[in-house]
Amino acid sequence: MDKKTVSRDGTSLAYQRTGQGPAVILVSGAMSTGATVAPLAGPLSRRFDVIVHDRRGRGESGDTAPYAVEREVEDLAALIDAAGGEASLYGISSGGALVLRAAASGLPVRRVAVYEVPYAVDEADLQRRREYTERLTRALAEDRRGDAVELFLRETGLAEEMIRGARQSPMWSDMETIAPTLAYDDACMGDSGVPRDLLASVTVPVLSVAGGASPEWMRQAARAVAEAAPNGTYRTLEDQTHMVDPNVLAPVLAEFFAR
Incomplete structure (x- = not known):
């Protein structure tokens, strides 16, 4: 990240900016930095001024306690200011929940695109999410960062043998470093059900x-997200999973943001 801006509470935010045109800000999900969404910046930068940032508590960005979702909305406001006062937003997974909250807050946002925000769709799933929140909160309060990362990986459906392998990988220490931000993404998700009242706004x-x-x-x-938003559209990308190919997604986003 080669640029810095400062959020309302004084937190330093690191970001990169490429391309020319209408501004688009890309927002990563849990256990990730701006590097996760950076592959989208290349193809989008042919038509847009693309901003990729490290969310607070990650990568080269700072952090300021106590955390609140409103602080991350203010972070996006600072980035929008840096972009010239207006931008479209894209968020993947829990980053999508954040950009939807930002749009609902009244920030000068032109359009919002999200990819697979993992909202619960039934009561059993909601109960499992509540249990995850309780266990995550306890693990982080006791500074058991490795356990917190394991909880998250299980929540994503990763097999136990893969989790054991991850613990032995060189990346594990980096994952433990940003483990406290798992609580940030959990807060962005709210009660994890589809926030229809928020989306209606x-x-x-x-x-x-x-x-x-x-x-x-x-x-x-x-x-459900598209149906709850007054001006929502749903799109399926054939053969794609949660680890979406940026070269497949980028043309879809470009067409939407260019309207």
């Missing part, structure tokens, strides 16, 4: 995308 166009090879519940959640 998002008046700008919303594109909700899911992968055709992802679990059915993810497509259900993505459809």
Whole structure:
């Protein structure tokens, strides 16, 4: 990241900016930095001024306690100011939940696109999410960062043998470093059900995308987002999973943001 801006509470935010045209800000999900969404910046920068940033508590950005979702909305406000006062937003997974909250807050946002925000679609899933929140909160309060990362990886459906392998990998220490931000993403998700009242207040166009090879519940959640937003559209990308190919997603986002 080669640029810095400062959020309302004094937190330093690191970001990169490429391309020319209308501004688009890309927002990563849990356990990730701006590097996760950076592959989208290349193809989008042919038509847009693309901003990729490290969310607070990650990478080269700072952090300021206590955390609140409103602080991350203010972070996006600072980035929008840096972009010239208006931008479209894209968020993947829990980053999608954040950009939807930002749009609902009244920031100068033109359009919002999200990919597979993992909202619960039934009561059993909601209960499991509540249990995850309780266990995550306890692990982080006791500074058991490795356990917190394991909880998250299980929540994503990663097999136990893969989790054991991850613990032995060189990346594990980096994952433990940003483990406290798992609570940030959990807060952005709210109670994890589809926030229909919040979405009803998002008046700008919303594109909700899911992968055709992802679990059915993810497509259900993505459809529900589009249905709850007054100006929402749903799109399926055939053969894609939660690890979406940026070269498949980028043309869809470009067409939507260019309207």
